[in-house]
Amino acid sequence: MIGSGFGNISIMTRSLAWAIICFLVLPITVVFAVSVTDRHYLSLPESGVSFQYYRNLFGSGPWLTSILQSFVIACASTAVAVVAGTLCAIGCWRLGSRASDLVRMLMLAPIMVPTIVYALGIYQFWIDLRLLDTYAGLIIAHAVTGIPYVVITVSTALAGFDPRLEQASLSLGASMGQTLRLVIIPNIMPGVVSGLIFAFIHSWDELVLALFIAGRAVFTLPRRMWDGINESLDPTMAAVAAVLIAVTVSLLCADAYVRSRRGS
């Protein structure tokens, strides 16, 4: 149906569109080429392919520490965001009132408000609470800014879920908790998993908050990359970037897999 008009656009428009998509994709692939360089600076490999910078990356204490710290922070903040976001989406969906619509709008704020504005506020707040440069500080900040992604994906999943199933469960004597656990959650699982993946990527990639509220004891991967790009031209950065792309693409494949299972 969508393609009912396809075929009647000019070759020029079509090739222009593909050229723009190449502009989107190709520049990113350059990091793979540079990551296997045999030189000591950022360049394409000249006389052969070398994996020295991957050895560098996985043999270096600071990089591994940062990867581990980022992983712990991303897992913890994702857990908080998924639980709070999923419950919130279910509550808003069931209420369907003006007030709950307003709540969902408010939940969008972290996506729309520039992170720099929030970073300023949370930096001040954490000075008062002595949470600067702690795991807890970064986890809380990443969790609240990750909630919107979960609310959006779970709400979308709920839009396709028949509310009568919930009523049936409640009227057949199941408690609220049982209904949630046995009826609602299993039916919206794909939405929850999508939200989980996006909240994880959000925390894993987050730089601005890490610049403000962490920096010595807690030094996340994006933070180390930021310093790496600004201060040195070490090709190890390219190896890091290549590994990150691989991780993101595999998470997206996982998401596509979950969605396709929902479809079948």
Place this chain on the structure above:
Amino acid sequence: MTAPADPARSRAGRSLLASPAARYWLLIAPALLLMGVFYFYPIGRVLWMSVTVPAAGFDNYALLASSASIQRMLWTTARISVLTTVLTLLLAYIVAYALVHSSAKAQRWMFLGVLVPLWISVLVRAFAWFVLLRREGLINAALMATGVTDSPLNLIWNETGVMIGMVHYMLPLGILPIFSNMRDIDQRCIAAARGLGASRFEAFRRVFLPLSLPGVVGAGILVFIFSLGFFVTPALLGGGKTLMIAEYIKVQILEVVRWGVASMLAAVLLIVIGVLLAMLSRLVNLRKLFGAG
């Protein structure tokens, strides 16, 4: 402000707890509480600081009229954001147009090309452009090797570099809303125009283009909002020479420690974006995002 009904209802007593509405508000409570305490309260503090630090009053805001460096920075921010938005919309429109007019199979591949960059770390993308654009970078090397230029072009640490990186970042965010609007356009309208004797271009200009404008304006506001407060790409590819508002705020706090100026600029950013969002919500139904309507 944030929770008009919630506290009132939970205070209303245990008897109400049994009522369904109260139980659903209990589900909402954790997220609302987290957001209220750890998101909206800190942002409220920023607004408060902008009129109280270093002294109570609107002195910080007076800088908007008197400080040349702030005016220059705001002008740079506005100029880059507008140009980025226009370029992004132009390119996004072409891709979205090709997307709705493609077979399902081609569509899948094009979508892959649009969505994968969207989720790749913004730092990685900025780094890739850094490798390509710098003076000793791959683009300059290629241009010199083929003899197009004798000396390397300045592609980075100026507005050109910032804009290339920003358009690259914003494109998927522009393509998706335009595409979802175009998908809803009834193709029979164009067929009817053609059947009534309009040329292909005429049918596009007088039928398809006007119908697709709401999507374009929506995408434009969205991209403009994201451009205004963008930090990573402008900071990396601008190299401290092309200063936009987000980096300026960061410098005010982490380097020269002027909380008043920084929070005033953050408040200005917040107000501008609030106005733009209000415009956006009149234009498109934001509830659609949640799968409603």
